Amino acid sequence: MPDLRVAVLGVGVMGADHVARLSTRISGARVAVVNDYVTEKAEQIAATIPGCRAVVDPLDAIADPDVDAVVLATPGPTHEKQLLACLEHGKPVLCEKPLTTDVETALGVVRREAELGRRLIQVGFMRRFDHEYAQLKALLDGGELGRALVLHCAHRNPAVPPTFDSAMVVRDSLVHEVDVTRFLFDEEITSIQIIKPAANPGAPQGLADPQIAIMRTASGRHVDVELFVTTGVAYEVRTEVVAEKGSAMIGLDVGLIRKRGDGTWGGQITPGFRERFGQAYDTEFQRWVDAVRSGVNVDGPSAWDGYAAAAVCEAGVESLNSGLPVDVTMVDRASIPGA
């Protein structure tokens, strides 16, 4: 079977990573087309990949007959138009989060795909492909711990760019925990409250950091998330499920234990998301390539998952401003056959 010919749209840090991933570590695919609004960058990258060319207009890239499937690593505001083009041309697409930048357009994408009658869109919530989350999910599904009752999460970054604002903590960081919650609990989130404690003195002026998110699911389960993006320490992601018959935790990484002359012991904390989730991205892409080649097209989070995350984050941003719990508004999934 010939290699899948992929167009990668957007070759910033994340997109360039995906080009390298598809070219050197993923079996059965090759990058046929790259595109970026900085055309020089696209051309530069195309030149390093045998058989790859740069295309100026992303919609041309999607329509290109030499392109079998699309990876979207473009800025969020362009996603809606590009996703609709993929649907129109029947091209499977792996779309980095967010699906789109607001709930309304996300729902529009869900509806359009549902009308098509077949799945083409996968959203890049890569944690579902991380082996620790997969183990945790399997443990819960296996029933050994009984019904899951409470979820505690911590999402910590050492630092963020100066342009990072309080709403981005919700939209870019919390969104992962939103998907993790939905993945682990298999149900929707119905309300959310963002608490803003006294800020870290080291956080940029105006950035509410840390933030605490309190969420409730359809069956009344509680989720709390510590979001802290200026810890100065390291990238840390920790998840603990408390269930009826026990609890389980991931993210207390103890790889290499080291003892030193200053009387301390311990290991290295994973310094960044690439180190922590590199394996997850590789697995996500290999499974997506395999799914597309086999005709299934999607093997992971769907457009609905992208829509649901958007709905929760929108309520989260509202709570960030009001300080009060906000109910999450979503259409009834059953009202969209095929979603």
Added chain:
Amino acid sequence: MPDLRVAVLGVGVMGADHVARLSTRISGARVAVVNDYVTEKAEQIAATIPGCRAVVDPLDAIADPDVDAVVLATPGPTHEKQLLACLEHGKPVLCEKPLTTDVETALGVVRREAELGRRLIQVGFMRRFDHEYAQLKALLDGGELGRALVLHCAHRNPAVPPTFDSAMVVRDSLVHEVDVTRFLFDEEITSIQIIKPAANPGAPQGLADPQIAIMRTASGRHVDVELFVTTGVAYEVRTEVVAEKGSAMIGLDVGLIRKRGDGTWGGQITPGFRERFGQAYDTEFQRWVDAVRSGVNVDGPSAWDGYAAAAVCEAGVESLNSGLPVDVTMVDRASIPGA
């Protein structure tokens, strides 16, 4: 110097433990008098301790000239009268929590001791004497981690007696985390909210379990506490402080690591509070005995600490009913010179 002659009032499970502690492990003290409203039990225990006698009326025991100091392990509703008697007779007293059963009477005890002009009352928040909490406090005070910002706590019991109700989760379990918060952060708690997620199917009918407490301190720091008293697993108490320059956690006990043929590895979780905090009780009592013998009388949580805990728990119970955040009402400490 002669041994301190102690009266132990109340010789139920906890009081009998304290009698044994003072008789066999604490240096410089002996149990001179025991009392219980079940007089036979007091007499039985007195018979096993050389030089100890049973006294029928707790107030007689307090007034007894052969008694230098008092340990209160009686039911909470009797504390107010017994504490006031201790103050009247100038007897140092180590009072098991709660100080009294409501905020008003707790404040009355604080005021009366303040009028005396010297400290006589120590409240039995024994976690402050646990070596892990002491290490954590020292770490925070040492400044290495910068300003503490967030506190995550988990308080889990395998099971509770059938009479345990939702308010007791607040008054008997959360009260410890209230004191830990005040101990670690050196400031008062100003508001509290109790969240009731979908209950554990295994919890007794009518018991809201788990509960999540969300607290805020005077300077705006966030505290969350998972309270889960029917885990079926073990006694687990975990505390994590997230600070400006790092974080620290206690309670992930890794004493004895064991690997087994079922392919699992791990250790034994501390099965009960005696195993977990036995050392803390011993240290608490030895330091209290030493403080009383040296004339200092108190070396630990004071009557004010008991009052403050009562005020937070009262607000907690109100929130348990309303589901809403409740402000904690406390008098200004500066208005009571000597408190």
Added chain:
Amino acid sequence: MPDLRVAVLGVGVMGADHVARLSTRISGARVAVVNDYVTEKAEQIAATIPGCRAVVDPLDAIADPDVDAVVLATPGPTHEKQLLACLEHGKPVLCEKPLTTDVETALGVVRREAELGRRLIQVGFMRRFDHEYAQLKALLDGGELGRALVLHCAHRNPAVPPTFDSAMVVRDSLVHEVDVTRFLFDEEITSIQIIKPAANPGAPQGLADPQIAIMRTASGRHVDVELFVTTGVAYEVRTEVVAEKGSAMIGLDVGLIRKRGDGTWGGQITPGFRERFGQAYDTEFQRWVDAVRSGVNVDGPSAWDGYAAAAVCEAGVESLNSGLPVDVTMVDRASIPGA
């Protein structure tokens, strides 16, 4: 650049794994030819891989003009002849350990490759590609811990096939620790002693298990290895380096922490070598494919490493019989220019 066309010789459990690896997870390579002395098995597998055919004679497969590189997963006794054929045809080869089954023939292979003047042979000591060993090596090379002094290893299997004998513990299990020692310490092992303690009652009659290997390196460093292949527990590989300024340990895997109602806590021990070292195999193969395509041919343990391991294991088997320390006999590497 066209995909590397690989011949996989031997498609038993391990070889079939390699076929799957090259076909589905490794970028830039495809399996062009498979061979097995059970010809039906080779044909069966060839039928599932597009563009792959079965070849009856392994030497024909090596000589095949449609084959760019060779993977040897055949039984050890056939390695010598197959490796020499690869050298003769100038085909890069990734040879599963052992290089050959005795020291004399291993040295012959080393000499022949050295005469060629270019590296073609890589030996499959895959632990060097495991991220934990790589981290440990980097830590040592970084100098933070000073000079490494002592190495403690444990190599535990839950069970072995009934045909497993005492010498196989040395040749098949210890051989990995021999390579790890040489990898971490960058020097040769000069003596070895195998101690046979009282055997595990659960071990098959006649199998000396556990065994303890005591090794000494050229500069006098001490290595001890616990070899225990009937633990009934799980696959466990642990390595601790004790150095001048600290120590470091890998293999105490703490991925998913789970607490249960029986009062224990812990995680799942990796049940088998595929789970533990699957990533290492993938990395080994991807790097080997990349090295061959770039013309470097070898990016890992060389023929000399295979020879050195054979020399140590031969001495180990001698010590297994005598119970005494045995000096390792090796030719001087400098006497073979190009080795």
Added chain:
Amino acid sequence: MPDLRVAVLGVGVMGADHVARLSTRISGARVAVVNDYVTEKAEQIAATIPGCRAVVDPLDAIADPDVDAVVLATPGPTHEKQLLACLEHGKPVLCEKPLTTDVETALGVVRREAELGRRLIQVGFMRRFDHEYAQLKALLDGGELGRALVLHCAHRNPAVPPTFDSAMVVRDSLVHEVDVTRFLFDEEITSIQIIKPAANPGAPQGLADPQIAIMRTASGRHVDVELFVTTGVAYEVRTEVVAEKGSAMIGLDVGLIRKRGDGTWGGQITPGFRERFGQAYDTEFQRWVDAVRSGVNVDGPSAWDGYAAAAVCEAGVESLNSGLPVDVTMVDRASIPGA
């Protein structure tokens, strides 16, 4: 019951610790007499303890009618004479290790006590009272792990005084692991070999450090011990038992977990033996005081245990010089009725 009147002989660092222990933390005992060959030091300490006096001659202290029991913290060479005096006067004695400084005199003490027909001597192997060793022993005795097969120990000190020589590593450090082996395995050690790897560049000239001890027990079980007394890191004592149905390890202390801005995580390693084993000493003394007051006199390692440790260490020192395995020579315990 009146407090036990104890004479503490030798008030150097360890003896002064024991005086403090008996005076402030142990219930049911008081220090009646202290003695030291530096008479001023004894007088100084006696002055701080109510009802305590200094006695110049240790034998007078033992004979003193106001002394019920004796603690020996004097230098090893004086132990024989002092122990025999204790036996002569029928005084229970807690003797810091070593029992005596050579095997012959140790055996003489064992015989003399056996002739008396009652136990009076307890040897200060305090690890048996450490809660982790006690847990490990209980785990083995409980049978869950089946028969113990192999014991791995590590004994690391950050530094030693300049007078510390290679034989002291055996006599003062290894001796604890000798007792731990005999305690956990309930059998004698029959041979020992000391391996001297290339020395730590940071170790004092002439000190063989690290050393590796290889021991074998009567039933053929294997024990290895890493002895490393100039690690520069911390006091670390780790013990792992590998048994038929699993393994268990103590000494990987994870009390307080801390994460920091330099990207590391971990805790504080116990900095010294007082922190590590302080609880063990307290428990040892409390149980000894209780045993003496109840007339049992000994509740811990006996004179025979001291003799056996001496015999193993003597063989160890011989192996240190020869580099060869040395058989341990001991009399048959059954030949000394009452031993």
